[in-house]
Amino acid sequence: MALIPLLAMVRKxxxxxxxxxxxxxxxxxxxxxxxxxxxxxxxxxxxxxxxARIAIAIIDxxxxxxxxxxxxxxxxxxxxxxxxxxxxxxxDEVRRGKTAVAVIxxxxxxxxxxxxxxxxxxxxxxxxxHDPSRGIELAMVRGILTQHVMEAVSREMxxxxxxxxxxxxxxxxxxxxxxxxxxxxxLMEMLNSVQKFYNQPAAGGAQAGTGRRGLTMPYNVRxxxxxxxxxxxxxxxxxxxxxxxxxxxxxxxANAGIEMLIERQRGLWKRLRSAPVSRLTLLAGKAASxxxxxxxxxxxAFAFAMIVFxxxxxxxxxxxxxxxIACAVMASTFGxxxxxxxxxxxxxxxxxTLAVLMMVMLGGAWxxxxxxxxxxxxxxxxxxVRWAVDGLDAMTWRGIGLSGALIPVAVLLxxxxxxxxxxxxxxxxxxx
Amino acid sequence: xxxxxxxxxxMLDIKHLRKSFGSLVAVDDVSFTLAPGQLVGLLGPNGAGxxxxxxxxxxxxxxxxxxxxxxxxxxxGDTDPKKRxxxxxxxxxxxxxxxxxxxxxxxxxxxxxxxxxxxxxxIAAALELVGLADRRNDRVATxxxxxxxxxxxxxxxxxxxxxxxxxxPTVGVDPQSRNAIFDNLxxxxxxxxxxxxxxxxxxxxxxxxxxIVVMDHGKVIADDTLDGLQSRVAAPAGxxxxxxxxxxxxxxxxxxx
Numbered sequence: 001m002a003l004i005p006l007l008a009m010v011r012k013x014x015x016x017x018x019x020x021x022x023x024x025x026x027x028x029x030x031x032x033x034x035x036x037x038x039x040x041x042x043x044x045x046x047x048x049x050x051x052a053r054i055a056i057a058i059i060d061x062x063x064x065x066x067x068x069x070x071x072x073x074x075x076x077x078x079x080x081x082x083x084x085x086x087x088x089x090x091x092d093e094v095r096r097g098k099t100a101v102a103v104i105x106x107x108x109x110x111x112x113x114x115x116x117x118x119x120x121x122x123x124x125x126x127x128x129x130h131d132p133s134r135g136i137e138l139a140m141v142r143g144i145l146t147q148h149v150m151e152a153v154s155r156e157m158x159x160x161x162x163x164x165x166x167x168x169x170x171x172x173x174x175x176x177x178x179x180x181x182x183x184x185x186x187l188m189e190m191l192n193s194v195q196k197f198y199n200q201p202a203a204g205g206a207q208a209g210t211g212r213r214g215l216t217m218p219y220n221v222r223x224x225x226x227x228x229x230x231x232x233x234x235x236x237x238x239x240x241x242x243x244x245x246x247x248x249x250x251x252x253x254a255n256a257g258i259e260m261l262i263e264r265q266r267g268l269w270k271r272l273r274s275a276p277v278s279r280l281t282l283l284a285g286k287a288a289s290x291x292x293x294x295x296x297x298x299x300x301a302f303a304f305a306m307i308v309f310x311x312x313x314x315x316x317x318x319x320x321x322x323x324x325i326a327c328a329v330m331a332s333t334f335g336x337x338x339x340x341x342x343x344x345x346x347x348x349x350x351x352x353t354l355a356v357l358m359m360v361m362l363g364g365a366w367x368x369x370x371x372x373x374x375x376x377x378x379x380x381x382x383x384x385v386r387w388a389v390d391g392l393d394a395m396t397w398r399g400i401g402l403s404g405a406l407i408p409v410a411v412l413l414x415x416x417x418x419x420x421x422x423x424x425x426x427x428x429x430x431x432x
Numbered sequence: 433x434x435x436x437x438x439x440x441x442x443m444l445d446i447k448h449l450r451k452s453f454g455s456l457v458a459v460d461d462v463s464f465t466l467a468p469g470q471l472v473g474l475l476g477p478n479g480a481g482x483x484x485x486x487x488x489x490x491x492x493x494x495x496x497x498x499x500x501x502x503x504x505x506x507x508x509g510d511t512d513p514k515k516r517x518x519x520x521x522x523x524x525x526x527x528x529x530x531x532x533x534x535x536x537x538x539x540x541x542x543x544x545x546x547x548x549x550x551x552x553x554x555i556a557a558a559l560e561l562v563g564l565a566d567r568r569n570d571r572v573a574t575x576x577x578x579x580x581x582x583x584x585x586x587x588x589x590x591x592x593x594x595x596x597x598x599x600x601p602t603v604g605v606d607p608q609s610r611n612a613i614f615d616n617l618x619x620x621x622x623x624x625x626x627x628x629x630x631x632x633x634x635x636x637x638x639x640x641x642x643x644i645v646v647m648d649h650g651k652v653i654a655d656d657t658l659d660g661l662q663s664r665v666a667a668p669a670g671x672x673x674x675x676x677x678x679x680x681x682x683x684x685x686x687x688x689x
Binding site for chain 2: 004007008011012015019020267274276277278431
């Protein structure tokens with residue numbers, strides 16, 4: 001392969017790329033801006049920021065001790081932002097998307113819930129008005145609400161006036177009930193024990209029956225984020241910069257492929273083909289310049305993330321460089337593919353925009369792949385972006401060593417080889 | 433009837449070229465020669481096969497049959513060193529508008545293996561010839577149409593080829609720039625370059641060509657000097673027929689596009 005023409009092609013393409021201020025901005029600044037935005041969303045609560053609370057409303061139509069206790073529990077919950085509007089206001093707020101869920105505690109809820117607690121009454125109904133577009137928040141509110149209702153009802157039933165009254169009313173009726181004798185005996189023993197419990201003086205000198213705790217969560221949770229190390233926090237910017245950088249280097253290389261089609265339209269390929277330069281040199285020159293530009297985009301984006309957002313390569317630096325180079329080569333050969341398969345710049349632009357967007361979405365550059373259906377998650381292994389993002393994640397916040405880079409590098413280079421082969425075989429070499 | 437004439441030893445010998453695209457035979461058994469210091473005008477209506485012929489000579493299109501000989505040696509594949517002896521000036525303004533004239537020429541020169549001081553000298557000489565030396569560092573986008581045409585010519589002769597293929601090199605330029613290009617071509621002829629010149633402008637061929645090859649429907653239908661062609665057509669009042677009259681007589685008056 002002739003070195004002088006090859007180097008000349010690389011230098012010329014770099015000159016052209018850098019001379020176009022708009023493409024430089026789009027390639028370097030835009031991915032950094034978007035990655036910063038996505039990173040701030042997906043970073044999770046940092047040391048300086050509180051987690052976003054779910055906006056809920058409670059309409060307490062009962063005003064019982066139990067309902068007031070539920071409201072107090074919800075108000076104290078760090079995951080919830082509580083409002084107490086009227087039902088009409090709550091319905092309007094949910095419809096407008098300003099409140100995720102509105103909980104209606106109907107009149108008589110506390111009494112009925114207390115009775116149902118010992119299994120001898122109809123279960124009352126809690127109404128949840130919810131925004132159908134916020135299913136995840138509905139599920140979270142349902143779980144949190146279960147905890148607060150159980151705590152409030154059990155607290156009242158084991159320590160409150162309603163519980164004492166319920167036991168006093170229930171005990172006489174057991175003897176005349178149709179319950180089997182053994183069950184009657186067991187229930188009476190339990191309720192007598194509860195009554196005895198009510199009549200004991202409370203710890204700390206409180207009056208009997210007051211200040212007691214009901215059922216509580218029988219466990220505490222210790223959460224440990226599995227990152228590069230026990231003292232290393234997850235940095236969401238690592239993922240967002242990987243995803244956005246790859247997205248934009250793919251766009252840059254697709255554009256480079258379209259530029260090749262424009263060069264053909266302008267007759268420039270006649271000059272290239274009339275020179276004593278091999279086809280391999282011509283394609284290699286294009287691939288090399290594309291790979292250099294891609295690598296620059298990726299490294300500049302990560303350099304920014306490291307300086308501004310403290311993203312760190314917790315795994316192997318060599319592995320990170322290997323994946324970056326493999327990404328760059330893959331993207332560059334993707335550009336060659338665009339040039340080989342594109343009929344005209346206009347049609348190629350539309351098709352490649354769609355192709356890049358599909359690749360980055362399926363590859364997890366925008367949202368994590370775990371939210372996809374199982375079959376789609378399986379399918380994403382045929383998308384090079386998936387390997388690029390997973391590989392860069394492995395080398396940054398996951399802190400996996402060089403071994404974690406080997407398969408992504410091999411797969412990305414495999415994609416590059418496939419793209420280059422198709423491009424070389426389908427490239428229109430004749431310039432009539 | 434084609435009447436080949438004797439010429440000095442051929443630098444370029446085109447033999448029985450044929451090329452078809454699907455069912456369309458674009459070039460069929462085309463043969464002609466080109467000698468050093470000679471300018472051959474290649475004339476023909478649209479679709480006659482001129483550009484395909486030039487493309488085959490330049491190595492852009494592979495002929496199905498026939499061969500291109502340079503000093504008797506067959507021109508081979510993409511990397512044949514003999515391609516260095518050919519310079520192409522395409523009809524399109526094949527230049528990078530975003531780069532300066534010098535950067536354009538640096539790139540095109542490097543494609544022919546030129547580097548360092550040899551490349552710098554070649555760039556200076558080419559720009560001097562076409563009168564763009566003082567604008568060498570300006571972006572091509574800032575050039576007028578005529579200047580771009582002259583730079584297009586400079587890019588084709590940068591590596592000092594012996595044979596220059598000019599495909600309508602004066603399209604869309606003003607008379608001054610056209611005249612300047614003619615002067616450049618006269619200089620190149622005087623340096624013993626062999627020039628193949630395709631155009632639709634009859635007056636250009638009348639002024640420049642030593643020989644004229646007329647093509648139609650993919651075939652060479654005449655290969656003669658201007659006088660030889662004119663003598664084939666009777667002119668009123670005993671004078672010479674114009675080349676346009678000769679051309680229309682040979683190719684007919686039906687529209688081709």
